[in-house]
Amino acid sequence: MAQTTRPSGMRSILRFLPLPRVAALGIGPTIAAVVLLLIIVVTILSPWLAPHDPMAMSPLQRLKPASADYILGTDAYGRDLLSRVIIGGRISLFIGIAAAAVSVALGVLIGLVAGFFRGADAVIMRMMDALMAMPSILIAIALVALNGPSIGSVVAAITVPEIPRVVRLVRAVILTAREEPYVEAAAALGSSTFKILFQHLLPNTMAPMIVQGTYIVASAILTEAILSFLGAGVSTEIPTWGNIMAEGRTFFRIKPSLVLWPGLMLTLCILSINLLGDAVRDTLDPRLKMREG
């Protein structure tokens, strides 16, 4: 009897480790995890991995095809495409993660207040509605135009339109959670509003926030690329996937790889983040899990 229970005990311990849990979900998410991990490791190590200086122009080497020295060839200024793509990933990923972190953090705070305090709710939600009514690219372009192209303003530009989505989600979770008897019991036990908000209610938002966070990372990377492509992003001296593509666009007919390689990286990265996000959502949603099991 004792022996038969041991493996299930082990399994329940393993369940708390994230990786085996993801791996248990099937082949697609596992590949996505591996690809994403690879992209992250390469971009973090990019200063050491890059064979050339990504900013170094050399007019003699303009638009060279792939060779042993320039594995993916060079761009119109003779800069090494491979180096630019892996360094560019660093900025893109940083912007994605930073935008997700900031919008989730602010969104959760605003959402908690909106969900818990009846009076604040109406005011906050109308402001959020107004934000949502504006096209997010337009807000982003306006913000960047006002503050000048820098990583900070791009992150802000992406964050502002994402916040209302997070707020709505958090508010919905809080609206149901605050009706739970354990929240009322906490009030009866004399717990302060602060304690109820942050110790009883906040944990309820974690699962949906992890999932929403991954989607925001993906869409932020994409928005960054679009902003860069439109020339409203980070200054062109700092390579990002978006502005590499924007610059390569002019030479698309002569040398399509200038657009294809950063585009491929972008696609792979976003696809794997989305796949992982779906997988995390499925693991965290007990109803979906039941259906599988």
Next chain:
Amino acid sequence: MKLRNRDFSGAPVVLDIENLVVGLAHTSKNEPFLHGISLRIRKGETLCLVGESGSGKSVTSLATMGLLPKGSLAVRSGRISLSGENLLSLGEAQMREMRATRLSMIFQEPMTALNPVMPVGRQITEVLDLHTRLGKDEKRARVLDIMRQVHLPDVERIYRSFPHQLSGGQRQRIMIAMALILEPVLLIADEPTTALDVTTQKQILSLITELQEKHGTAVLFITHDMGVVAEIADSVCVMRHGRVVESGPIGDILRTPREPYTRDLLDAIPGLTPRVPRPEPKEPPVMEVSDLGKTYHAGSLFNRRPPVKAAQGVTFTLKRGRTLGIVGESGSGKSTVARSIMRLIDPTEGHVFLEGHDIAYLPHPQLRRHRKHLQVVFQDPFRSLNPRWTIEKSLTEGPLNYGISRDEAVAEARRLLKIVSLPEDALNRYPHQFSGGQRQRIAIARAVALRPDVLVADEAVSALDVSVQAQVLDLLAELQQAVGIAIIFITHDLRVAAQICDDVIVMQRGVVVEQGPAAEVLAHPRHEYTRTLIDAAPGRFWDFAGRRYLEAS
């Protein structure tokens, strides 16, 4: 009212379940959930399947309907035959044809079983669309006919109504109409009256009986309520842990139960006779409530609707060591009163004096000082503890809020766990690792951790099995004796009220209709509504623990 005593030995067997074993699908290693269930129902007979939660009664009914959750539960061996035909050998399509035409089912919660966006008439007609080839007018006539048979008023109007426009009892009548329109030989009723008020329950039970007699339907009735069993069963099958403990005619089971488990089950059912009155202590009351009321103003600036008086004119005094019962059906305002006293909602009129201080309108910061004197235990033990917190964290939350040191609070939590007879290692575990009864005991421990003067128990035992219910009630009585706590007990169950309350308030639609010592109100009700409530209590003619009829009937 008498126990049923009809002989079915000559009638043809409708449902015959033999040695049914159900276990997890895809594996034969685990213990099965059902260890060889056998039962038999004849034409026109009602068999009650009784048992506490987890006894396997619902799995039995789902297996019969062929509705076991796919991929998780499967029949391992045994036979289920309906009028001689083995249901287990039928394919998916054949089984679908069998449902509704030969066997059908009604569920506990009619609101979730009906489609909320389709008029109920159309939903009944759908059954005919699927299984018959009648013309449009014929179908409509038949639907209206069955709706009349289940005694729905104004059938033309209800035909076009949506589920949310009907009362709980009417919805359950629609479900019954749907189940019986094709005149199946077997009706499975899975706790069909558990979600209903007692007065509605009584009507639904007599409706099922009436239709059964008219059509000769065999009924498999699943319930946890022995009172209901005494009302409608011809025979009883007591289940526990996936086994049939005892089965036989209703009279035999209730008079001479053979198995100890059946005896315990019957002994745990509280009687309707009020408790022996306790002497009232001669000291000032700990709580005085006068003219308490709560009015909800519905509608908006542009759409004025009349305000809803959820509760009004509630007045009582409560002394240390006494229990006050507030009894009523859903919508009677009893929970509104409890929550207003607790200040979980803000009352709109009246006063609540707690040890001399009026707390009815205190702003929240000042209220906090008084909160510790007033604690609450909720109905649903699965939702009243934070699922992410260890028991230790839950039990120490209150004391820590009032500045008691962590060490002291943990020591107190340990002591409390002992009082509610849970092991000490429970402190480091999470709520989901406990059963409903254990969780309710934890919730009580949490409430008394602050040493309150008044404990409000809002339907605190309603979600529990009878035997567990008895344990929790005993625990409350012990605590009351030990620390002299005053209890306000909100319940819809007159048996429970009779067992533990000193005084009773009966409420109906937000108004107090009768109030007084329990012995007086429950034994000699003056108000008509109280009488209706007592009349509707199922099995009130039978003394379960005494195994005999009550003299009064």
